[in-house]
Amino acid sequence: xxxxxxxxxxxxxxxxxxxxxxxxxxxxxxxxxxxxxxxxxxxxxxxxxxxxxxxxxxxxxxxxxxxxxxxxxxxxxxxxxxxxxxxxxxxxxxxxxxxxxxxxxxxxxxxxxxxxxxxxxxxxxxxxxxxxxxxxxxxxxxxxxxxxxxxxxxxxxxxxxxxxxxxxxxxxxxxxxxxxxxxxxxxxxxxxxxxxxxxxxxxxxxxxxxxxxxxxxxxxxxxxxxxxxxxxxxxxxxxxxxxxxxxxxxxxxxxxxxxxxxxxxxxxxxxxxxxxxxxxxxxxxxxxxxxxxxxxxxxxxxxxxxxxxxxxxxxxxxxxxxxxxxxxxxxxxxxxxxxxxxxxxxxxxxxxxxxxxxxxxxxxxxxxxxxxxxxxx
Numbered sequence: 215x216x217x218x219x220x221x222x223x224x225x226x227x228x229x230x231x232x233x234x235x236x237x238x239x240x241x242x243x244x245x246x247x248x249x250x251x252x253x254x255x256x257x258x259x260x261x262x263x264x265x266x267x268x269x270x271x272x273x274x275x276x277x278x279x280x281x282x283x284x285x286x287x288x289x290x291x292x293x294x295x296x297x298x299x300x301x302x303x304x305x306x307x308x309x310x311x312x313x314x315x316x317x318x319x320x321x322x323x324x325x326x327x328x329x330x331x332x333x334x335x336x337x338x339x340x341x342x343x344x345x346x347x348x349x350x351x352x353x354x355x356x357x358x359x360x361x362x363x364x365x366x367x368x369x370x371x372x373x374x375x376x377x378x379x380x381x382x383x384x385x386x387x388x389x390x391x392x393x394x395x396x397x398x399x400x401x402x403x404x405x406x407x408x409x410x411x412x413x414x415x416x417x418x419x420x421x422x423x424x425x426x427x428x429x430x431x432x433x434x435x436x437x438x439x440x441x442x443x444x445x446x447x448x449x450x451x452x453x454x455x456x457x458x459x460x461x462x463x464x465x466x467x468x469x470x471x472x473x474x475x476x477x478x479x480x481x482x483x484x485x486x487x488x489x490x491x492x493x494x495x496x497x498x499x500x501x502x503x504x505x506x507x508x509x510x511x512x513x514x515x516x517x518x519x520x521x522x523x524x525x526x527x528x529x530x531x532x533x534x535x536x537x538x539x540x541x542x543x544x545x546x547x548x549x550x551x552x553x554x555x556x557x558x559x560x561x562x563x564x565x566x567x568x569x570x571x572x573x574x575x576x577x578x579x580x581x582x583x584x585x586x587x588x589x590x591x
Contacts, residue, residue, distance in 0.1 A: 256303040260334055
């Protein structure tokens with residue numbers, strides 16, 4: 215038996231969050247199930263230690279409610295409370311809880327003190343999932359959380375692991391907003407890693423946890439809204455429990471250079487070198503790494519003017535290298551799956567959300583459907 219991540223979210227600083235003696239109930243859609251479970255809490259970007267008064271895990275019923283009989287108190291080295299050191303994470307003790315695959319799990323944590331905006335709360339913004347913040351007090355074990363407000367940010371909770379058979383592996387999806395599923399429907403779990411998890415469960419046979427480490431705006435070479443892929447690879451991929459495979463879909467934000475910084479203009483060669491480094495580091499740790507080709511972005515309207523012929527040339531050069539270099543154990547040709555055959559530098563309208571950069575919900579699901587499951591046998 216070993217631990218495998220069944221759900222993750224990428225730690226990053228979340229702006230504009232202030233908390234005071236509140237309970238956070240984070241709703242997490244797991245991939246694989248299990249009978250023994252533990253939770254990871256992160257203070258990766260906090261500027262000082264973060265006291266946690268109590269933490270619970272349960273199966274979610276509806277909204278902020280939990281299923282009767284499923285609530286379990288979590289402990290840390292046998293204690294009901296813990297303090298997350300600045301820049302660190304804490305892994306809970308394991309508890310018995312039958313978690314079905316593809317189910318919603320509620321992780322509740324009580325933060326007894328004041329957490330001002332200047333604290334730099336660790337979490338994941340724009341998560342496309344409704345979670346809940348309580349009225350003042352410790353309500354971690356409450357069947358019905360007294361909700362003060364909802365949030366679309368994951369806060370503090372960064373991972374859920376299950377104890378499972380040795381042959382069970384884990385897939386980390388390392389990417390940007392295309393993996394995070396920007397502009398997708400709230401609470402619908404239409405991210406392509408969600409669809410991949412559903413297909414793996416439906417197939418049966420060897421199970422693999424799917425851990426989504428996509429974050430909007432992420433780049434290979436430079437930090438933005440969190441750390442670059444090169445900086446975060448050890449934490450968000452190699453350190454994930456039970457990881458056996460990693461799918462990398464990155465590069466379009468390196469080309470787009472959203473903030474227009476001259477020192478962050480990159481060449482195709484620099485992007486290729488960065489992706490090659492990820493492949494080397496994955497192979498050094500015995501992981502299979504699958505390269506995803508970048509989607510089209512011709513005449514994007516998400517940020518008008520960010521598409522240029524020079525950027526398109528970089529995209530095509532990097533995609534050619536991904537397909538032909540042999541640096542990756544396999545290639546997932548997301549571009550080919552979504553592009554318009556009659557206009558191959560644009561997305562097919564049925565997969566396009568309308569901004570010519572991000573897929574629609576149908577497009578994200580099609581990305582998940584385009585992955586050959588035999589790659590994970």
